[in-house]
Amino acid sequence: MPVFERGYLELREDERPGRPSWTVLPQEEWASWLRNRKLLILWFVCIVPHLVLLVRTFMALALVGLDGGPARGRGPSPAFLGDPESMAFYAKTLLEDSLLPVLVFLAATAIRTVSLDRKSGALELYFTRPLSPWRYILGRWTGAAMAAASVTALPVLLVWLTGALAAPDWGFLKETLWIPGRILLQGAFFASVLGICAAALSSMSSSVRTGQILWVGFLAVMHLVFSGGLRRFLHEEWPAQFSPWAILQRVGEAILGVDPEVPLSLSWCAALSLLLVVLSLLVLRRNLKPLEVVG
């Protein structure tokens, strides 16, 4: 089959390239994930807590009613089902039940991105384009954050939306209209911090397996550091569950506007989250360019 059947394709003067589009990176990443059947199955497993929340929403609406009145007939108590009109109903799934799923899902997605780009030589091709390393980072960060958001905030938003549609009247929507904005904000915060950490660890090796081991190691070390070394600076009565997750949880609670269950200083937790993001960005930038070659 001929290679240049119709001659060379020259760009016209009005077609000369402009600024490179970094948004293609998360798009391409998502397109490849959606084609991966195993990953889709994993995603469904990871959103099990949200499916449970969805069932609780339906049951609360159907059995208990929005006015908190008595359940019709025998069934689960209103205390168990919760109140879909309060933020606390969504907060537990967002802040606690999503912990393991999001870490597992990131290990299967975001941890792979930069290392696979490096291994496949795509990184080499991307950086011969006018794309700057920071724009590349932005692209991969967005992809990783979207992966994290897809198993935390987005399904919760869908639960809320389903509740709004399934509610008997517009009262539900009026009462809860403020909830999706906060969920989105909290989701963006979680996904950004976790996404950039995952992308930074992914840049440390061209082997996906090594990246995944680093991810587990990172979480373990962070837990030890936070729960040991930093405890004296933050709070006197130190909780046993103090971990990077607890820090994110504390900020998340503040964003969602629910009563804090994690007794940590909010400003310290926000500062530590920011520090984590900055450190991750620096690690990513350092590992990206120059690409080392020998030949």
Added chain:
Amino acid sequence: MSPAPLRFERVTRWYGPVAGVLEVSFTLEPGVTGLLGPNGAGKSTILHLAAGLIRPGMGRVEVFGRPPFLSGSARARLGLLPETQSFPPGVTGRTFLRTCLLLSGVPGREARRRADALLEEVGLARAADRKAAGYSQGMKQRLKLAQALGHDPDLLLLDEPLTGLDPLARREVIAKVHELGERGKAILVSSHVLHEVEAMTSRVILLNQGRILAWGEIPEIRALLKDQPIRVLVRGRDSRRLASEMARWPSVGGFRLNGDSLEVEAWDGEAFFEALGGLGRSDWAGLEEVRILDENLEALFDYLVG
């Protein structure tokens, strides 16, 4: 005066204690130039420096007057065909090409149209929606070529461009490289297969152990090698008489009779060819063929690298 497509000025790059390239200086003009050297000579390092993937330890690399490591506008004008054969898993040929075009700054709709046209151009239209990682070696090479040419760059860096291609495709790519060179594109072709480079260009940069051994047109470089006699094949009516005649010439160092032809070693090419011209005018010689045997890349490389 517009800046040169590619300029290296006393460029040195170390990898720990190993020198990738040492004090390399050259200027690439529009047209095709071959980059030749054995494995580990520094070819990939030069291409990676030119593509802006690595920063020179010392010296200066410029693409159209700007350092490619720092300048996006310099990189926008170059296209690299890398040696690596793998593609991101799960990405189709069409997606890969579109991604590369978008990252080069080609606008969205145009990138989609152009990706389709390029895939058709390199004969991959039918395989466009298959995963690129599953392509054959030849198909991968075609796809890489398409991404290197896609944004119509003015400087092309081709690392072993003919690897994996069938003979017909090789001929077409060689012809295309010629054509692009004639259009005024600056093309640097790296290879260790000498006859492939020779088929594309007579202008070469010869590398060994990170240093430039020679740079220029092959005949010019050959002429500079005064310590190596020129090997010339001479075929005439009477080869034995020709040999006895030439034995008296001071420019001739020796000769070997091969059937009806004579292989002459001439130390002073200019004097030898002047004398041979005089001989050609005599009736008895009947010169049928005169051909320089070592004015080719392989001989040149042998002399220089050893």
